[in-house]
Amino acid sequence: MNSTIPKPRLKISWQSMFTLLMFGFMYLPILIMAIYSLNSSRFSTAWEGFSFRWYQRLFSDVRIFEALKDSLTVAFSAVGISAVLGTMMAVGLAKFRFPGKGLYKGVSYLPLIIPDIAIAVATLVFFSSLFGVLTPIVQSLNAFLAKMGLLSLPLPSLSLGTVILAHVVFCLAYIAVIVSTRLTSLDPHLEEAALDLGATPLQAFIKVLLPELIPAILSGCLLAFILSMDDLLISGFTAGNGVNTLPMLIYSRVKTGISPDINALSVVLILASALLALTSEYIRYKGEQRRLNR
Amino acid sequence: MSTSTPSSPTLAEPLPTAPRGWHKLTRLIEPIVLLVPSGVWLLLLLVAPTLLILELSFIPGFRLGQPTGGYGIGNYLEIFRPIYFQVIWRSVLFAVGCTVTCMLLGFPVAYWIAVMAPPRWRNLLLVAFVLPLWTSSLLRAYAWITILRPSGSLNSLLSALHLPNQEWLNQTPAVYIGMAYSFLPYMVLILYASLEKLDKRLLEAASDLGATPQQTFWKVTVPQTLPGIAAGGLLVFITSLGEFVVPELLGGASSMTVSRLIYNQFLGATRNWGLGSSFSILMITGVSIAIALLLKYGDRDSALT
Amino acid sequence: MSSNQQNRFDRKSAHLPLPRFSPTRRRFLKTSAAIASGLALSNCARNLSNANTGSSPTGSPTDSATSASGKLYIYTWANYTDDELIKGFQEKTGIQVVADPFASNEIMMAKMQAGGGSAYSIIYPSDYTVIEMRESGMLTPLDHSRLQGLDTLKPKWQNPVYDRGNAHSIPAVWGTTGLIYDPQKVGKEIDGWSYIWDNRKSLTRQVTLIEDVREVMGATLRTLGYSYNTTNPDQIKKAYSKLVQIKPTIASFLTTGWEDQLASGDITISMVYSQDAIALIKEKPNLKYIVPKTGSSVWTDTMVIPKSAPNPDAAYAWMNYLLQPDVAAGLVERLGTATANQAAFDLLSPETQKDDRLFPTEAMLSKCEGVAPVPARITEVYDQYWTRLTSS
Numbered sequence: 001m002n003s004t005i006p007k008p009r010l011k012i013s014w015q016s017m018f019t020l021l022m023f024g025f026m027y028l029p030i031l032i033m034a035i036y037s038l039n040s041s042r043f044s045t046a047w048e049g050f051s052f053r054w055y056q057r058l059f060s061d062v063r064i065f066e067a068l069k070d071s072l073t074v075a076f077s078a079v080g081i082s083a084v085l086g087t088m089m090a091v092g093l094a095k096f097r098f099p100g101k102g103l104y105k106g107v108s109y110l111p112l113i114i115p116d117i118a119i120a121v122a123t124l125v126f127f128s129s130l131f132g133v134l135t136p137i138v139q140s141l142n143a144f145l146a147k148m149g150l151l152s153l154p155l156p157s158l159s160l161g162t163v164i165l166a167h168v169v170f171c172l173a174y175i176a177v178i179v180s181t182r183l184t185s186l187d188p189h190l191e192e193a194a195l196d197l198g199a200t201p202l203q204a205f206i207k208v209l210l211p212e213l214i215p216a217i218l219s220g221c222l223l224a225f226i227l228s229m230d231d232l233l234i235s236g237f238t239a240g241n242g243v244n245t246l247p248m249l250i251y252s253r254v255k256t257g258i259s260p261d262i263n264a265l266s267v268v269l270i271l272a273s274a275l276l277a278l279t280s281e282y283i284r285y286k287g288e289q290r291r292l293n294r
Numbered sequence: 295m296s297t298s299t300p301s302s303p304t305l306a307e308p309l310p311t312a313p314r315g316w317h318k319l320t321r322l323i324e325p326i327v328l329l330v331p332s333g334v335w336l337l338l339l340l341v342a343p344t345l346l347i348l349e350l351s352f353i354p355g356f357r358l359g360q361p362t363g364g365y366g367i368g369n370y371l372e373i374f375r376p377i378y379f380q381v382i383w384r385s386v387l388f389a390v391g392c393t394v395t396c397m398l399l400g401f402p403v404a405y406w407i408a409v410m411a412p413p414r415w416r417n418l419l420l421v422a423f424v425l426p427l428w429t430s431s432l433l434r435a436y437a438w439i440t441i442l443r444p445s446g447s448l449n450s451l452l453s454a455l456h457l458p459n460q461e462w463l464n465q466t467p468a469v470y471i472g473m474a475y476s477f478l479p480y481m482v483l484i485l486y487a488s489l490e491k492l493d494k495r496l497l498e499a500a501s502d503l504g505a506t507p508q509q510t511f512w513k514v515t516v517p518q519t520l521p522g523i524a525a526g527g528l529l530v531f532i533t534s535l536g537e538f539v540v541p542e543l544l545g546g547a548s549s550m551t552v553s554r555l556i557y558n559q560f561l562g563a564t565r566n567w568g569l570g571s572s573f574s575i576l577m578i579t580g581v582s583i584a585i586a587l588l589l590k591y592g593d594r595d596s597a598l599t
Numbered sequence: 600m601s602s603n604q605q606n607r608f609d610r611k612s613a614h615l616p617l618p619r620f621s622p623t624r625r626r627f628l629k630t631s632a633a634i635a636s637g638l639a640l641s642n643c644a645r646n647l648s649n650a651n652t653g654s655s656p657t658g659s660p661t662d663s664a665t666s667a668s669g670k671l672y673i674y675t676w677a678n679y680t681d682d683e684l685i686k687g688f689q690e691k692t693g694i695q696v697v698a699d700p701f702a703s704n705e706i707m708m709a710k711m712q713a714g715g716g717s718a719y720s721i722i723y724p725s726d727y728t729v730i731e732m733r734e735s736g737m738l739t740p741l742d743h744s745r746l747q748g749l750d751t752l753k754p755k756w757q758n759p760v761y762d763r764g765n766a767h768s769i770p771a772v773w774g775t776t777g778l779i780y781d782p783q784k785v786g787k788e789i790d791g792w793s794y795i796w797d798n799r800k801s802l803t804r805q806v807t808l809i810e811d812v813r814e815v816m817g818a819t820l821r822t823l824g825y826s827y828n829t830t831n832p833d834q835i836k837k838a839y840s841k842l843v844q845i846k847p848t849i850a851s852f853l854t855t856g857w858e859d860q861l862a863s864g865d866i867t868i869s870m871v872y873s874q875d876a877i878a879l880i881k882e883k884p885n886l887k888y889i890v891p892k893t894g895s896s897v898w899t900d901t902m903v904i905p906k907s908a909p910n911p912d913a914a915y916a917w918m919n920y921l922l923q924p925d926v927a928a929g930l931v932e933r934l935g936t937a938t939a940n941q942a943a944f945d946l947l948s949p950e951t952q953k954d955d956r957l958f959p960t961e962a963m964l965s966k967c968e969g970v971a972p973v974p975a976r977i978t979e980v981y982d983q984y985w986t987r988l989t990s991s
Binding site: 041042043044045046062121124125127128129131132157158232236237238239240241242243244248249251252253254 | 672676677678682697699700701702706709710713714715716717718719855856858859862863878879882883
């Protein structure tokens with residue numbers, strides 16, 4: 001489709017063989033999980049016969065799916081917010097000089113360094129002190145609103161929302177780091193040229209800079225998503241009542257041994273997301289073809 | 295909150311050239327719009343908790359629910375026990391080993407996906423590579439136990455191939471395998487973001503001018519992707535320094551790491567939050583210095599300061 | 600007591616103008632000092648929203664999350680409730696139950712103390728955590744006139760060491776710590792810890808121990824004839840020196856995840872909780888679980904009502920429901936957990952009753968102790984040795 005790009009060489013290079021090997025490395029544990037999720041025994045010591053028993057148990061377990069729903073809600077919201085904020089932050093940091101910039105940059109790296117447990121505990125303490133201050137304010141506001149005959153505001157408390165707030169912090173950091181990396185090696189004159197040609201800064205940003213940044217933003221989002229889906233401590237400490245993310249459920253179940261239904265869940269999750277990725281890629285490809293044929 | 299207010303009038307601007315006043319205004323507003331929302335977010339939910347940790351680190355023996363004494367540097371003096379040095383040294387060793395392994399394994403993969411694979415398949419390949427991480431890290435670590443245990447899948451395979459069996463589980467090699475497994479996708483993602491925009495014409499030009507593949511790699515590819523290599527290395531180093539589930543589950547009886555030590559201080563038997571905080575501050579300071587050095591020397595030629 | 604707490608809270612909130620960013624660093628530090636000292640003085644469970652409506656145990660009608668009188672939030676181990684139990688309870692009382700799991704006592708404690716658990720009316724701490732919670736004033740003394748069936752508890756749990764007279768807690772699930780091994784692989788019956796010391800040359804990386812300093816050190820202390828809960832540093836030191844002798848035999852410290860390695864024969868002996876052993880033996884009957892003859896620990900996971908409980912009425916209803924012999928017996932059959940309820944025990948099948956892994960004999964139990972908290976100074980000593988053990 002593009003003449004300047006050499007035709008993809010399909011000859012077998014060592015890189016492709018190596019990549020294949022690495023794919024094998026990545027999927028080996030998943031394969032193991034898949035095999036033993038079909039084993040009738042609870043333990044993965046030996047093959048004791050084919051069985052769908054763990055899948056049956058999985059699909060009849062409402063709690064797992066509730067936890068999955070919470071996890072996905074947190075991950076999608078946090079990554080969505082962070083994608084916007086993180087990109088803006090990276091662009092802002094690359095573009096402008098201002099006093100305290102070094103500090104700002106340093107702080108943005110902080111979530112990668114601070115031990116999870118320390119930040120989790122400290123965030124909870126922060127939240128509970130904040131709520132201690134906010135509650136009387138909201139209460140008096142509600143009293144006022146009630147007089148006016150208006151709806152009352154909910155009192156601040158830990159919830160799914162607080163988990164999202166806390167997750168945004170580290171998602172933001174990872175996305176910003178990756179986008180900055182990309183920005184560093186970007187031609188700074190592109191945007192200037194667009195501006196010289198009369199584009200407004202926003203137009204220049206959306207039409208020129210953003211397309212260049214998309215791959216970095218996407219890989220940042222992917223990374224943030226993975227981290228958010230796997231976080232135990234920060235979720236555990238900032239979650240409200242009735243909120244359970246998947247890792248919270250898994251870690252608490254492990255106390256009485258892992259049963260293969262969780263392995264079955266992993267397999268289902270991977271298959272589902274693979275299917276999702278394939279479908280979206282297929283739709284994108286079809287759309288592209290239609291555009292080219294027009 | 296205020297992100298949309300300044301931008302919507304700009305969008306609605308029909309003229310190809312905006313009036314001068316606008317430019318001045320946007321020049322003022324732009325940094326605010328770009329930097330303030332995330333700044334506020336980080337300030338509230340990151341800087342405030344971190345300062346709390348900093349403060350706790352100066353209260354010797356701070357424990358929840360127990361009266362505490364005044365401020366002091368007792369926690370920091372506590373750190374200088376020989377036993378802790380050993381723990382710190384092991385953690386750094388694990389992190390460095392993991393970073394190097396991930397770099398060696400990840401670069402060819404990222405390169406192949408970003409440069410050599412058919413463009414249409416690139417996104418899909420990348421997603422496929424990180425897909426295994428969708429599952430819980432704990433479960434993956436348990437799966438590695440199944441693979442690496444002396445009578446496990448790996449040794450069955452090795453026996454079938456008439457190769458000598460390996461006893462890696464509960465020893466250092468298992469830690470490297472498990473950690474490399476956990477962080478390889480991160481490395482590949484970051485390297486990909488950097489390699490994807492590698493100017494392929496430069497590669498062609500180099501080979502047209504008679505450069506060997508090795509020369510092209512070292513003189514063209516690597517310099518162009520240096521920011522990605524630095525970022526990937528840094529990210530993997532830092533996150534692997536914070537990892538403690540894998541070393542503990544796969545590394546056997548002598549696998550205490552700094553992160554585990556911190557975890558134990560917060561949620562273990564002693565629950566000495568003061569000491570845990572001072573270890574956290576030590577870790578933050580140490581890594582910050584490493585980053586600062588890297589930014590100073592690694593970022594020299596870029597416009598960033 | 601209650602007004603005292605109210606005062607504490609007031610003092611704290613007076614110090615807390617805003618935990619946000621004040622212009623000067625000094626002020627921030629002062630502010631967070633207030634947070635920290637508030638944290639140290641009071642347990643923050645009650646400093647959240649419901650503190651303003653009074654921390655009396657009659658609940659907080661204004662708290663939107665918990666106002667529905669028909670809702671009971673439980674904070675528990677993942678496998679201690681199941682849908683049948685929750686459904687049965689709802690049918691009987693009309694109260695809807697939400698059970699949140701925690702992964703460890705310490706996580707639960709930290710969350711409660713840092714102010715994140717104000718909605719829970721029932722918590723399932725382990726015995727030693729009950730002591731800690733009681734000592735930090737987090738528990739409501741139980742009103743025994745509102746509980747039916749306490750008298751049917753086994754004698755050992757009528758007056759447990761961790762909570763005299765069950766003043767603050769009710770036993771829910773209990774078990775022991777012991778050793779699991781494959782008699783065929785070992786070639787003989789093991790009766791205690793001495794086997795490991797006697798055969799330490801041939802057992803290189805063949806043993807896994809529970810990842811808990813007090814359990815591991817406690818078991819070693821017992822082999823020396825000392826108490827699990829000793830506060831004598833010399834005895835602890837002796838135990839450590841003895842433990843170091845078998846360091847080469849320790850493959851790993853695992854509380855869970857040893858099952859595969861043991862069942863496949865890659866590990867010879869594992870130190871485990873009885874509940875995990877029972878689950879594995881169900882699948883692999885060739886394995887054997889023993890309580891070491893030198894004695895071991897017996898643990899109890901209990902039900903308590905925190906001071907901050909918004910719905911204590913529902914909490915009492917829950918406790919009463921679980922004290923019913925048929926309900927408790929049903930849980931034993933379904934979840935494989937041991938009950939401390941004699942009346943429930945009597946309802947079990949003779950086969951289950953005779954299972955001495957689930958219900959050890961009195962002779963076995965007489966040598967067992969519960970793990971009790973020790974002073975912070977001693978905890979530190981334990982922790983130092985643990986760090987040394989796991990890092991050298």
